[in-house]
Each structure stands twice: as C-alpha cells, then as structure tokens.
Amino acid sequence: MTLEKISANKSYEGELIKYRFKSAALGGLPTQFNLYLPPNASEKNVPILIYLAGLTCTEDNGAQKGNFLKTASAEGIAILFPDTSPRGAGAPNETDSWDFGVGAGFYLNATKPEYSKWYNMLTHVTIELPQVIEASGLPIDWSRQSIFGHSMGGHGALTIYLASKTKQYRSASAFSPVANPSKCPWGEKAFNNYLQGGTEEGKDLYDATELISKHTDPAHILIDYGTGDNFYKQGQLLPENFLKAARGAGYDEVQVRVRSHEGYDHSYYFISTFASDHIHFHANFLKA
Amino acid sequence: MTLEKISANKSYEGELIKYRFKSAALGGLPTQFNLYLPPNASEKNVPILIYLAGLTCTEDNGAQKGNFLKTASAEGIAILFPDTSPRGAGAPNETDSWDFGVGAGFYLNATKPEYSKWYNMLTHVTIELPQVIEASGLPIDWSRQSIFGHSMGGHGALTIYLASKTKQYRSASAFSPVANPSKCPWGEKAFNNYLQGGTEEGKDLYDATELISKHTDPAHILIDYGTGDNFYKQGQLLPENFLKAARGAGYDEVQVRVRSHEGYDHSYYFISTFASDHIHFHANFLKA
Numbered sequence: 214m215t216l217e218k219i220s221a222n223k224s225y226e227g228e229l230i231k232y233r234f235k236s237a238a239l240g241g242l243p244t245q246f247n248l249y250l251p252p253n254a255s256e257k258n259v260p261i262l263i264y265l266a267g268l269t270c271t272e273d274n275g276a277q278k279g280n281f282l283k284t285a286s287a288e289g290i291a292i293l294f295p296d297t298s299p300r301g302a303g304a305p306n307e308t309d310s311w312d313f314g315v316g317a318g319f320y321l322n323a324t325k326p327e328y329s330k331w332y333n334m335l336t337h338v339t340i341e342l343p344q345v346i347e348a349s350g351l352p353i354d355w356s357r358q359s360i361f362g363h364s365m366g367g368h369g370a371l372t373i374y375l376a377s378k379t380k381q382y383r384s385a386s387a388f389s390p391v392a393n394p395s396k397c398p399w400g401e402k403a404f405n406n407y408l409q410g411g412t413e414e415g416k417d418l419y420d421a422t423e424l425i426s427k428h429t430d431p432a433h434i435l436i437d438y439g440t441g442d443n444f445y446k447q448g449q450l451l452p453e454n455f456l457k458a459a460r461g462a463g464y465d466e467v468q469v470r471v472r473s474h475e476g477y478d479h480s481y482y483f484i485s486t487f488a489s490d491h492i493h494f495h496a497n498f499l500k501a
Numbered sequence: 502m503t504l505e506k507i508s509a510n511k512s513y514e515g516e517l518i519k520y521r522f523k524s525a526a527l528g529g530l531p532t533q534f535n536l537y538l539p540p541n542a543s544e545k546n547v548p549i550l551i552y553l554a555g556l557t558c559t560e561d562n563g564a565q566k567g568n569f570l571k572t573a574s575a576e577g578i579a580i581l582f583p584d585t586s587p588r589g590a591g592a593p594n595e596t597d598s599w600d601f602g603v604g605a606g607f608y609l610n611a612t613k614p615e616y617s618k619w620y621n622m623l624t625h626v627t628i629e630l631p632q633v634i635e636a637s638g639l640p641i642d643w644s645r646q647s648i649f650g651h652s653m654g655g656h657g658a659l660t661i662y663l664a665s666k667t668k669q670y671r672s673a674s675a676f677s678p679v680a681n682p683s684k685c686p687w688g689e690k691a692f693n694n695y696l697q698g699g700t701e702e703g704k705d706l707y708d709a710t711e712l713i714s715k716h717t718d719p720a721h722i723l724i725d726y727g728t729g730d731n732f733y734k735q736g737q738l739l740p741e742n743f744l745k746a747a748r749g750a751g752y753d754e755v756q757v758r759v760r761s762h763e764g765y766d767h768s769y770y771f772i773s774t775f776a777s778d779h780i781h782f783h784a785n786f787l788k789a
Contacts, residue, residue, distance in 0.1 A: 223729060224770035277566050277769065441511060481565065482512035 216349045219245065225286035226252040229276055238341040239299040240331035246342065247276045247294040248351065251286045260357035260499035261291040262492070263338065263382075265366030265373075268399070269316045272296045275363070280485035284492035290499055291353055293346070295338055297365070302331035306406075312399050313406055319394075320369030321419050323407040332407055339373060339381065359495040361386040363484055364444070367436070368394055371421035371455075375428055383498035384433035386491045388484045389442055392455035393422035399449050422451070425469070426458040434459075434469045435494045437487050439477025504637045507533065513574035514540040517564055526629040527587040528619035534630065535564045535582040536639065539574045548645035548787035549579040550780070551626065551670075553654030553661075555677075556687070557604045560584045563651070568773035572780035578787055579641055581634070583626055585653070590619035594694075600687050601694055607682075608657030609707050611695040620695055627661060627669065647783040649674040651772055652732070655724070656682055659709035659743075663716055671786035672721035674779045676772045677730055680743035681710035687737050710739070713757070714746040722747075722757045723782045725775050727765025 219231040229249045236244040251259060262285070264275045272294045275281065285292050298318030305327050307314030318334035343355050360382045362370035367390025374385030394400020395416040404415030416423050425432070438445055438452050445452070452471055459469040477483040507519040517537045524532040539547060550573070552563045560582045563569065573580050586606030593615050595602030606622035631643050648670045650658035655678025662673030682688020683704040692703030704711050713720070726733055726740050733740070740759055747757040765771040 222766055222768050222770035223727070223764045223774075225774050229770055280568055280571070280773075282770075282773070283568070439511070476511045478510055480510050482510035482517055482570070485568075485570070486511075486513050 216345065224249070224282050227254065227282070227286045229282065231272070234345055236299070236337060236341060238333045238337040240302060242299050242301050242331060244296050244299065244337070245272050246296065247272045248346065249276065249282055249285055249292040249294075250352065251289045251291060253289045254291060254352045258352045258354035259289055259291050260359075261293055261353050261355070262495050262499065263293045263295070263358065263360045263370075265295065265320060265338065265360070265362030265369040266297050267362070267364030267366050268297070269311050270297050270366075271316070274481065278481035278485065280488040281492060284489045288492055288496040288500070290492065290496060293342060295334075295342060298334060299331040304328050304331060313402055317365065317403070319365060319403040319407065319419070320373060321403070321407060321415070324409040324414065325407060328407055334369070335373065338369070339377070357499050358382050359384040359499055361388075361491055361495065362390070363388040364450075364479065365391055365399070367391065368400070368419075368421060371434070372419050372424060374434070375421060375424035375432075376418065380430070384435075384495050386435040386494055387437075388487070388491075389438045389445065389450055389479050390421065390436060390452065390455075391450055392436070393420060393451040395420045395423065396454065397449045397451060422455045422458045425455060425464070426462050428462055432459075432464055432468045433498055435491065436471040437474060437490070438472075439474045439479070439483050441476045442479040442483070444479050504633065512537070512570050515542065515570070515574050517570065519560070522633055524587070524625060524629060526621045526625040528590060530587050530589050530619060532584050532587065532625070533560050534584065535560045536634065537564065537570055537573055537580040537582075538640065539577045539579060541577040542579060542640045546640045546642035547577055547579050548647075549581055549641050549643070550783050550787065551581045551583070551646065551648045551658075553583065553608060553626065553648070553650030553657040554585050555650070555652030555654050556585070557599050558585050558654075559604070562769065566769035566773065568776040569780060572777045576780055576784040576788070578780065578784060581630060583622075583630060586622060587619040592616050592619060601690055605653065605691070607653060607691040607695065607707070608661060609691070609695060609703070612697040612702065613695060616695055622657070623661070626657070627665070645787050646670050647672040647787055649779055649783065650678070651676040652738075652767065653679055653687070655679065656688070656707075656709060659722070660707050660712060662722070663709060663712035663720075664706065668718070672723075672783050674723040674782055675725075676775070676779075677726045677733065677738055677767050678709065678724060678740065678743075679738055680724070681708060681739040683708045683711065684742065685737045685739060710743045710746045713743060713752070714750050716750055720747075720752055720756045721786055723779065724759045725762060725778070726760075727762045727767070727771050729764045730767040730771070732767050
C-alpha cells in the first residue's frame with residue numbers, strides 16, 4: 214500500500230498532490246486520488262473534507278472545476294478527491310453505459326459476485342483511503358473529517374454520513390444529490406446490478422431519504438440543487454423526498470438545510486458558484 | 502454569420518453561453534466561443550475582457566478551470582473565451598504536433614499560402630468576434646475592452662495589446678506568457694511555419710518583447726509566472742526579457758508589473774490562484 218506520487222501543483226499557497234496505490238478494497242487494482250493540503254498543513258495536522266464526484270468523473274473533476282481550493286486554503290482544511298469507481302476490473306458490462314460500472318461506483322460495496330471483488334467504493338472511501346494516507350505520514354487530523362459530493366457523489370456523502378455508526382464525519386453536504394436512489398432510474402439500475410438484494414437491499418443501506426427517516430442523532434447537512442437541472446427535472450435527484458423525510462424525522466432547517474436555486478443546472482458552473490458556502494459550512498464543524 | 506447557441510449555464514448569477522458560427526476569418530470553418538455575461542448585463546451593456554487560452558486548449562479551459570467567473574460576476578465584466586485555432590482546415594501538418602496547427606494558432610495571421618486561408622486568429626479575435634457578437638445584439642460595451650491570456654494566449658494578449666494602433670484595449674495581462682517568441686522553440690516553430698518571413702517577420706509583428714521595446718504610449722500590463730513552471734525553466738517563456746525591455750523603454754512597475762511566484766507551475770492551479778487579481782486589475786481600467 215505504498216503511495217506513489219504522480220504530480221504536485223501549488224495552488225493558493227497550498228499543494229494539490231496526485232497519488233496512486235494498489236487498492237485492496239478495489240481488488241488490488243491501482244487507483245488514484247488527489248489530496249489538497251492547505252498552506253498551514255506544513256505546521257500542523259489539518260482537518261479533512263472528502264469530496265465524492267459524480268457519474269463519469271475521476272479524481273480530477275472536483276479539483277479542477279469545483280472552485281473548492283481557494284476557501285479550503287483560507288480555512289486550513291485539506292480536501293481528498295477519490296476516484297468514482299475501480300478501473301480495469303473487466304467485470305461484466307462495466308463499460309457498457311455511463312451510469313453503471315466504470316465511473317459509476319455509487320459509493321457502495323457490491324454484493325453480487327460478478328462485482329464484489331472490485332466494486333467496494335464504500336470501504337475504499339471510508340476505511341482504506343484514511344488508513345493509507347495516515348500510514349504515509351501526511352499531515353491530516355483524522356479525528357476531524359467531513360464529507361460532501363455532487364450528484365452520485367452527493368448520494369455517497371449523505372449515505373456515508375448517515376450510515377456511519379462510528380460518527381466518523383462531523384457534517385455532510387451535497388450538490389444536486391441522488392437523494393432517494395431506490396426511487397429513481399440511476400439508483401435502481403445501480404442497486405439491481407451491484408446488490409444481490411437489488412433495490413430492497415439498497416433501500417435499507419444506501420438510500421439517504423430512507424436513512425434520514427430513521428435517523429435520531431443530531432445532523433449537520435446542507436444540500437443545494439438548481440431548478441434548471443435536467444436530471445432534477447427527470448426525477449433522478451428527488452431532493453424534496455429527502456427534505457420531507459428529514460422534517461418528518463424532526464430535523465429543522467438548522468440541522469438539515471435544503472436550498473433550491475432558480476435556473477442553475479447540474480454542471481460544475483453551478484457547483485463552483487456555491488463552493489465557498491459548502492467549505493465554510495464544514496469549517497464550522499471541522500474547526501470547532 | 503448567425504450565432505448558434507449551443508448551451509447556457511448559469512454561474513455566479515450570470516450566464517456562460519457557448520456559441521457556434523461560421524468564421525470568415527478562419528476560412529469559413531465553424532468555430533465556437535464561450536461568453537460569460539455577469540448578472541448586471543441584463544440591465545445595461547457591460548465591459549468585456551477577452552481571455553486567450555494556451556497550447557492544446559479550447560474555448561472551455563479558461564471558462565471551466567480559470568476561476569475567473571466569480572470576480573467577473575462581482576465586477577460586472579463579461580469574459581469572452583475564443584478557441585485557440587481553426588479546426589478542420591486540413592492544412593499540412595496541422596495535427597502532427599501539439600505546439601503547431603490545431604490548438605496552436607498563436608493569435609497571428611498566417612502569411613504562408615498553406616495556412617493563410619484558415620490560420621487568422623489575430624483577425625478572428627480582434628475584429629471578427631467583436632463584430633459578430635455586436636451584430637447579434639448581446640449587451641457588450643465594445644468601447645471598453647481589455648485582453649488577457651495564458652502561455653501562448655499570454656503571448657497573444659500582450660502582442661495584440663501592444664500592436665493595436667487603434668488602442669482597442671485598455672489593459673493587458675498574462676499568466677506565464679510566451680513573452681519573447683522569436684527567441685524560444687515554440688515561437689520559432691510557429692513563426693517559421695505560419696509566416697513567409699519566418700522568425701524575422703514574427704519578430705517585428707508578434708513578439709511582445711520586441712514590441713514593448715519600441716512602445717511609447719502609456720501601458721497597463723500585469724504578468725504573473727511561477728518559478729516551478731517547467732516551460733519557464735526550459736526557456737519557452739522568457740519573462741525577464743520582456744521585463745528588461747519594458748524597463749529599457751521607460752515603463753516603471755506601475756505601468757508594467759511582472760511578478761514571479763515561488764513554486765507555482767504552468768497549470769490552471771496556478772492561474773486560478775491569481776485569477777481574481779487579474780480581473781480586479783482590468784476592472785480598474787474597464788470601469789474607469
């Protein structure tokens with residue numbers, strides 16, 4: 214599990230570093246991630262925010278287009294950008310479509326035998342990456358983690374946050390999340406293909422709306438979406454379902470805030486517009 | 502010359518719009534550009550800043566990765582992102598290398614007959630795009646233009662600014678510009694292949710260091726480069742030559758400021774770090 218440094222770019226006085234390693238969670242395949250270290254990481258361990266990207270993305274999209282680094286530098290927070298799936302598994306149908314398989318790991322652990330050797334993005338993000346990075350001696354304070362993401366990655370951030378029994382994350386946020394995947398085509402396809410129990414299994418383990426409806430611990434969640442988002446219009450995101458379930462479970466808008474933005478779409482032009490809001494939101498908890 | 506709208510993305514309360522049209526300057530080939538309109542463009546004509554991208558880039562790189570839109574929105578300035586060359590000309594050797602031909606138009610008008618029908622990025626940027634956009638009725642105040650760019654596009658911005666007899670631009674700035682192209686491999690290759698007179702012709706018309714040394718009008722120029730930039734180390738950029746020529750011609754650091762940044766490289770991670778500085782710099786002149 215040795216980290217190989219691929220590149221480093223100075224940005225906002227900190228450094229964005231790309232690493233590669235052989236991932237046990239992903240069946241021994243090589244995987245890459247980007248890690249942004251703010252300038253104060255040269256003096257002390259810093260808190261970390263994990264960014265989960267959406268369908269078709271890699272570890273680069275959020276780093277290049279998200280406009281997260283400026284505020285992360287100012288706030289003194291590291292950002293980890295994992296990839297979105299294993300690559301090179303050769304599993305059945307993994308490259309046939311853009312919403313399943315390569316680039317579309319859905320941040321779950323597959324239980325179908327055709328995929329379960331490689332498609333374990335949940336373990337990769339929540340256990341393996343922290344272990345590997347900590348073992349390498351990089352200056353991260355792993356007692357202070359939060360998580361956010363976009364679209365499929367917003368689904369990942371919300372479900373990982375809500376399902377964590379160990380309260381590994383202090384806060385979660387999402388841009389345009391797939392918020393009720395057991396009720397939308399993307400989620401149904403993923404659950405039915407990755408999971409032996411299909412949508413029923415996914416509903417219990419990996420559906421943010423289902424999870425928040427049964428959640429009882431305090432929550433710190435921010436969600437933004439745009440009304441001009443075609444995937445929102447097509448019913449892939451369903452943020453209203455999540456909001457209704459959260460209110461039904463007793464969470465007020467201090468604990469679960471869902472914001473609708475007139476005319477914004479699903480792109481990084483939307484994400485970058487509200488990027489600073491999300492970093493500042495997490496800073497409230499990461500720096501407390 | 503009808504503009505075809507390809508896409509529109511709301512960003513920072515303004516809108517980034519991608520257009521396509523058949524370019525007379527580029528031999529009748531279709532070309533694309535992005536135009537960012539800040540929110541106040543819905544009320545009045547706004548000043549415009551033209552961003553020229555570097556080798557291998559398209560109209561998208563600056564828009565997606567430059568981190569220019571946030572400050573442009575706040576300052577009320579439009580940004581025009583042209584492509585970097587004609588595409589689809591079928592001219593000799595135009596796709597053989599990444600530093601000549603497609604993606605590498607060098608913001609000049611070719612004089613060699615094999616290229617002169619299509620490779621006229623100078624006319625495209627300085628005359629055609631303003632005409633086409635103005636004719637379409639978009640809310641731009643063309644009496645207030647400035648220009649900036651990166652690498653090959655920094656070369657373009659500086660030379661276009663300095664060579665403009667009509668004082669079309671109020672200010673120029675550049676990230677990591679090819680500042681003395683008649684003395685570096687990229688510039689020599691471009692001049693010798695696009696221009697009948699080769700490097701000698703290029704030196705007189707398209708070399709920022711040569712142009713500033715003979716310039717007498719007031720100048721408003723900002724240049725940033727990183728000392729960790731491999732192209733700087735390889736002698737492709739030569740910003741010191743430009744600085745020396747500017748000081749020799751009597752320009753002080755209020756008129757021509759060249760800043761060196763320890764450890765930064767040639768990437769958009771560098772550009773985005775100093776993006777706001779450049780927008781604010783141009784706002785001083787565009788909003789005066």
